Amino acid sequence: MAETSQSTSPSKSLRDVGALITGGASGLGEATARALLERGARVAIVDRDGERAKAVAEALGDRARAYVADVTDDGEVRRAVEGARNDLGDLRVAVLCAGIGWAQRTVGRQGPTCRRSRRSCGST
Numbered sequence: 326m327a328e329t330s331q332s333t334s335p336s337k338s339l340r341d342v343g344a345l346i347t348g349g350a351s352g353l354g355e356a357t358a359r360a361l362l363e364r365g366a367r368v369a370i371v372d373r374d375g376e377r378a379k380a381v382a383e384a385l386g387d388r389a390r391a392y393v394a395d396v397t398d399d400g401e402v403r404r405a406v407e408g409a410r411n412d413l414g415d416l417r418v419a420v421l422c423a424g425i426g427w428a429q430r431t432v433g434r435q436g437p438t439c440r441r442s443r444r445s446c447g448s449t
Contacts, residue, residue, distance in 0.1 A: 340365035344418035345409050347396050350377040354422030362388055366418065369409035371402075373423075396423040 344361045348354035349370035358368045358381065367388045372378040375393035382391035390412045392405035410416060430438050 339418075342366045342418055343369070343409065343413040343416040344420065345369040345371060345406065345416050346420045346422060347371045347394070347402075348421070348423030350374050350381050350391075352422070354420070355381055357420050357422060358385065358389065361418065361420075362386075367413045369405070369413055369416070371396075371405045371409070371423070396421075 339361060342365070344358075344366040346354050346358045346361070346368060349358045349368070350372035351374075354370075354372070358370050362368050362385055367390075368382075368385065369390050369392055370378045370382050370385075371392045371394050373393065373395040375391065378391035378393065382389040390409065392408050394401035394405035396402055406416070432438060
């Protein structure tokens with residue numbers, strides 16, 4: 326088996342790479358932003374909680390920027406991406422951690438439960 330002469334460590338491959346993380350102001354998104362930053366990336370933290378995004382970006386230093394966007398709004402996402410491109414240059418990494426969830430029954434005695442109501446799917 327032939328070996329390649331170019332060995333790239335994760336740190337080298339992410340050095341100065343622009344990365345955009347949705348949901349980057351908390352939880353998995355924040356942890357991802359921190360991990361990418363530690364490996365040399367420049368990070369755009371996109372979150373609908375602008376204050377929290379700004380606080381996280383400030384804590385991470387000059388290689389992090391905060392942008393406010395609700396990922397369900399195309400216009401807000403486009404503005405965040407354009408802002409990140411203007412501030413950080415080309416974006417080569419996107420990590421999508423935005424989202425919310427709730428506890429809800431998905432299957433009941435009558436079968437699948439409709440997502441928007443407590444009734445069984447297909448019933449009137």
